[in-house]
Amino acid sequence: MTKAEAAYDLVREQVLRGDLVPGAVIPQAALARELGVSTTPLREALRRLMTEGLVELDAHRDARVTRLTLEEARDLIEIRRSLDPLAAGLAAERRTREDLALIRQTADELRPLRTDPGSAELLTHRRFHVAIYTASHNQLLIQHLDGLWDKADRYRRLALEDGRSEADLDRTHSEHRALVDAIAAGDSATATTVMLAHVEASLGARAVARLTSAAEQPAARSLRGIRGVRS
Numbered sequence: 001m002t003k004a005e006a007a008y009d010l011v012r013e014q015v016l017r018g019d020l021v022p023g024a025v026i027p028q029a030a031l032a033r034e035l036g037v038s039t040t041p042l043r044e045a046l047r048r049l050m051t052e053g054l055v056e057l058d059a060h061r062d063a064r065v066t067r068l069t070l071e072e073a074r075d076l077i078e079i080r081r082s083l084d085p086l087a088a089g090l091a092a093e094r095r096t097r098e099d100l101a102l103i104r105q106t107a108d109e110l111r112p113l114r115t116d117p118g119s120a121e122l123l124t125h126r127r128f129h130v131a132i133y134t135a136s137h138n139q140l141l142i143q144h145l146d147g148l149w150d151k152a153d154r155y156r157r158l159a160l161e162d163g164r165s166e167a168d169l170d171r172t173h174s175e176h177r178a179l180v181d182a183i184a185a186g187d188s189a190t191a192t193t194v195m196l197a198h199v200e201a202s203l204g205a206r207a208v209a210r211l212t213s214a215a216e217q218p219a220a221r222s223l224r225g226i227r228g229v230r231s
Helices: 003-017 028-035 039-051 070-094 097-109 119-135 139-160 166-185 188-200 203-215
Strands: 055-057 063-065
Touching: 003 028, 003 039, 003 119, 003 139, 028 039, 039 055, 070 097, 070 119, 070 139, 070 166, 070 188, 070 203, 097 119, 097 166, 119 139, 119 166, 139 203, 166 188, 188 203
Parallel strands: none
Antiparallel strands: 055 063
């Protein structure tokens, strides 16, 4: 691993884990010392993160974590409404025995996402969905959905700040099991329908609702009241 790759992995993990909150200035000198590198490989890493939409760089060489916006949250959920159900439907049609074994394994490893989840909890959630995407055997679809996941995780964390009821957790669990059953049965129509409902009730959708509500409030209770959100 090169120094730039090591810097990329470190900063990316801190952004996605929420250690560097949306809007926060990235302490380049401190990070360079932590890695034992000069600022040159760190800047290379930051430019890479900028192409992924996780970091912003300005003309003065300052870097900060990209803020959360209603527009991006809405864009993400609109794309997922179309692509996630498509992937689930194709998975039901095309899954192999190995695909189904992985889907079942990752479903068994799932744990409810509560307030401030750790990286491992978010990873198990991702692995389940990636197993479904992979079973679609459509490489462009797999790549596109997987590429959206990191951005979407930041909005999942925002939604989780409000907590989740036991009813929410039960519903999510039931949807996961229904997806597994439909894909195992080769029932494309049901897999598509269940996945669409899953996206509509997802943490990403809750983040859109929260940001929309905040945008409609008076200035004193606007988006500025939500950490890391651009007003």
